[in-house]
Amino acid sequence: MFLLTEKYLEIARLFKALSDPGRLMIVDMLSCGELCACVILAKFRITQPTLSHHMKILCDCKLVNGRKEGKWIYYSLNEETVKTFKEYLGEVTSMKKECIYNEKICCG
Numbered sequence: 001m002f003l004l005t006e007k008y009l010e011i012a013r014l015f016k017a018l019s020d021p022g023r024l025m026i027v028d029m030l031s032c033g034e035l036c037a038c039v040i041l042a043k044f045r046i047t048q049p050t051l052s053h054h055m056k057i058l059c060d061c062k063l064v065n066g067r068k069e070g071k072w073i074y075y076s077l078n079e080e081t082v083k084t085f086k087e088y089l090g091e092v093t094s095m096k097k098e099c100i101y102n103e104k105i106c107c108g
Helices: 006-018 021-030 037-044 048-060 079-092
Strands: 064-069 072-077
Touching: 006 021, 006 048, 006 079, 021 037, 021 048, 021 064, 021 072, 037 048, 037 072, 048 064, 048 072, 072 079
Parallel strands: none
Antiparallel strands: 064 072
């Protein structure tokens, strides 16, 4: 039986967070630098509670950092998580000597 390691669970949370088109667009916006929640709200024309929901999901998986300044929260990408995600995606989609499954089985 295949056991899910913490690494796979962590990456799955990132994929789940990015599976929403709105959150994917927010990440794209944040790739240009830190943004105030007010800027994101203006771009999407969504309610503040809806934005808070999306940002909670992005922050919970550690893809986005938030910092409060006055009455606004400023969001930025967590560069360490972005780096780890890129490395994982490259690793999981590349041929490698140490594969998750390396036994040879003939079907049929």
